Amino acid sequence: MTARFKDAFLAAFIAFVLALPLAGVRTMDGIEGLTLEWHLADVGIAALLIFLGRLLLGLIDDGYGAYVAPLAFLSGIVSVLLPMPSHFLKVVAVLGGLVIAGRAVIALFRHSGKFSGVSVKFNGFSKNLTAISAILLIFMLILPFMPFASRYAMDVAIMVLTYIMLAWGLNITVGFAGLLDLGYVGFYALGAYSYALLAQFGDIGFWMALPLAGLITAVTGFFLGFPVLRLRGDYFAIVTLGFGEIVRLVLINWTTLTNGPNGISGVPRPTLFGLDFAREPAAGQTAFNDFFGVAFDPMQRVIFFYYIILALAVFTGLLSSRLRRLPLGRAWEAFRENEIACAALGINRTRIKLAAYSLGAMIAGLAGAFFATRQGFISPESFTFTETATILAIVILGGVGHPFGIVLAAVFIIGMPELFRELEQYRMLAFGAGMVLIMIWRPGGLMTVREPTVRLQSVTTKI
Amino acid sequence: MDYFFQQLINGLTLGAVYGLIAIGYTMVYGIIGMINFAHGEIYMIGAFVTVISFTVLGLVGAGPTAVVLMIVLVSALAVTSLYGWTVERVAYRPLRQAPRLAPLISAIGMSAFLQNYVQLLQGARVKTMAPVLQGGFELSHRADGFVVSISYLQIVIIVLTVLLMVGVTFIIRATPLGRAQRACEQDKTMAALVGVNVDRTISMTFVIGAALAAVAGFMVTLYYGVVDFYMGFLAGMKAFKAAVLGGIGSLPGAMIGGLMIGLIESFWSGYVNAQYKDVAVFAILMLVLIARPNGLFGRPEIEKV
Numbered sequence: 001m002t003a004r005f006k007d008a009f010l011a012a013f014i015a016f017v018l019a020l021p022l023a024g025v026r027t028m029d030g031i032e033g034l035t036l037e038w039h040l041a042d043v044g045i046a047a048l049l050i051f052l053g054r055l056l057l058g059l060i061d062d063g064y065g066a067y068v069a070p071l072a073f074l075s076g077i078v079s080v081l082l083p084m085p086s087h088f089l090k091v092v093a094v095l096g097g098l099v100i101a102g103r104a105v106i107a108l109f110r111h112s113g114k115f116s117g118v119s120v121k122f123n124g125f126s127k128n129l130t131a132i133s134a135i136l137l138i139f140m141l142i143l144p145f146m147p148f149a150s151r152y153a154m155d156v157a158i159m160v161l162t163y164i165m166l167a168w169g170l171n172i173t174v175g176f177a178g179l180l181d182l183g184y185v186g187f188y189a190l191g192a193y194s195y196a197l198l199a200q201f202g203d204i205g206f207w208m209a210l211p212l213a214g215l216i217t218a219v220t221g222f223f224l225g226f227p228v229l230r231l232r233g234d235y236f237a238i239v240t241l242g243f244g245e246i247v248r249l250v251l252i253n254w255t256t257l258t259n260g261p262n263g264i265s266g267v268p269r270p271t272l273f274g275l276d277f278a279r280e281p282a283a284g285q286t287a288f289n290d291f292f293g294v295a296f297d298p299m300q301r302v303i304f305f306y307y308i309i310l311a312l313a314v315f316t317g318l319l320s321s322r323l324r325r326l327p328l329g330r331a332w333e334a335f336r337e338n339e340i341a342c343a344a345l346g347i348n349r350t351r352i353k354l355a356a357y358s359l360g361a362m363i364a365g366l367a368g369a370f371f372a373t374r375q376g377f378i379s380p381e382s383f384t385f386t387e388t389a390t391i392l393a394i395v396i397l398g399g400v401g402h403p404f405g406i407v408l409a410a411v412f413i414i415g416m417p418e419l420f421r422e423l424e425q426y427r428m429l430a431f432g433a434g435m436v437l438i439m440i441w442r443p444g445g446l447m448t449v450r451e452p453t454v455r456l457q458s459v460t461t462k463i
Numbered sequence: 464m465d466y467f468f469q470q471l472i473n474g475l476t477l478g479a480v481y482g483l484i485a486i487g488y489t490m491v492y493g494i495i496g497m498i499n500f501a502h503g504e505i506y507m508i509g510a511f512v513t514v515i516s517f518t519v520l521g522l523v524g525a526g527p528t529a530v531v532l533m534i535v536l537v538s539a540l541a542v543t544s545l546y547g548w549t550v551e552r553v554a555y556r557p558l559r560q561a562p563r564l565a566p567l568i569s570a571i572g573m574s575a576f577l578q579n580y581v582q583l584l585q586g587a588r589v590k591t592m593a594p595v596l597q598g599g600f601e602l603s604h605r606a607d608g609f610v611v612s613i614s615y616l617q618i619v620i621i622v623l624t625v626l627l628m629v630g631v632t633f634i635i636r637a638t639p640l641g642r643a644q645r646a647c648e649q650d651k652t653m654a655a656l657v658g659v660n661v662d663r664t665i666s667m668t669f670v671i672g673a674a675l676a677a678v679a680g681f682m683v684t685l686y687y688g689v690v691d692f693y694m695g696f697l698a699g700m701k702a703f704k705a706a707v708l709g710g711i712g713s714l715p716g717a718m719i720g721g722l723m724i725g726l727i728e729s730f731w732s733g734y735v736n737a738q739y740k741d742v743a744v745f746a747i748l749m750l751v752l753i754a755r756p757n758g759l760f761g762r763p764e765i766e767k768v
Binding site for chain 2: 020028174231239242245249385389393425426433435436439440444
């Protein structure tokens, strides 16, 4: 008991010291330099909350769950009424109380052996993966015609699908071949700018430019891969990180070609076999709504975008699941598990590394071209390291190499912040904290179990 | 030639700061083999604590400059080290046995968290601070009026960095803590078996790294007089490049890598153009890595099957 008090006190003290300068004293722009605003009450209450939380959690471990549960629940409820200096602290107090109460209850059940805990088991799940994928795909296909498919919902769906596609592409490099690529966004940018520039200078439409963008990024990946092949592990990561940054810097500074930080606007929209989705199509073009004799609706284009990205994502998914079964895919996995053993088996490391890197790059390039046409405007702003970090987080949270886990993680990482749009300012804070917590909860990602690529068939041949 | 010397002085100042941050990366990498992406944010917190304590002391009207500087430095050191310790305790220690990429993601999450935490509390706008230590020596005058000068602050930065380098080298080479760190770097299980407290050693590594980052943040705040919540990202990236250039895991390598990157930046922007200085740094980093895949001072990894 005393030990728990001591421990909780220490935690509260540390929190107090950490928060005192940054949260307790806020600098404000004054007329003559900086002025200060004191928020000592916030810091004190935060420390108190941490003391209580830590103490109660400790007591649960000591077997006092039966007392902690109602106590924590009550304090959570009471905090709603108590005056607090900031809204944020109140939310933390209420949620914290409820979470601790929940944990106490779970601990109680676990002790009495009635309940084996809430650890999520996804394992049985992977057996029915084909069926689930099929159901999901059908759902995705009819999604635009659902009653809840508002303009906003479709925008979110397009974004989630873009990230699923990007993450599947990165998964080829990181998940299959085990090469940590931190410059992935460079290829995404390259694909987007390839299309924008091809359209601007070469008057090439989206459907022509899409494969070209994929080709350009794949070739770039190939040539970039050559010099860095000698590097291993984290050194490889750094050089690719450098590549991503260089692409962005060149885009910012090469103003004559890329228009610098102002970006390129008016990227042409795709057409459906020559049918335009604009209200007033350009001369010589037919509008989609005129051709089919329906009223003009801006949603038509959004739905069209949705189907394009759905097709691209499905293409990526099929490509990567087929690749895994090829000798190349098995070579990647061998390479990931043990580089030397892989070389000893006579696998050409250079070739498979290059293949993984440029295939990943190609997917990013395709997604980039889609991004450019979807936004209609691109600028270097959209291609920062944060983007790579987000995609990497999706791949790893999903469970490296697990295609379905990636879908879950993409919905979580891209969709969750959208749900909390009103809490705009706390969005990224929660995003960061969420990433840390999920990693601690499931260090291997949401879905860790991987299907064996090759399964030995039970041989029942008659002799 | 005069211009060359001026760029050299500026480059060394910049490089000293990068080097100090780079040590934090290289030590952590050496001991647990992980890229601590949140280290740049630790440096940013050091800079913010510096600005805040300066403003607080300015309001109470504390005594002579030297005393104020000392108090600010000590408070920045204390708070920032505690941040370094807490980050390790909260985000990395539970992942000691996890797959290699898990702590990396945890670090990226921590970095996002700290950045937004500071942004929420202190605002997104750039904070400007009145210059504290002004003046300097003029080293040479040219007929056309070009003056090569070294400011007091630049001297302070370079001297302080050299002192800290000597100090850290001493800790690693000659103290029980340094011995424990080297032991953990070689083999954590074995070190634990012979009685080294591995968790404590790793915590101390983070504390030392954070303390150095705090000094770097302190010096940069005095030197440029501006801080913002995003500053840690860029500086962290550069320092990390410095650590890689010098050979990650090597202490002198981090320092020399930092100096080299500072010099390349300063000369490139002085003689070629300022926009592409980061591209130049990366290009040189790549060339060095292609010639020496383990960095300038890194030991080649022993491959085991």
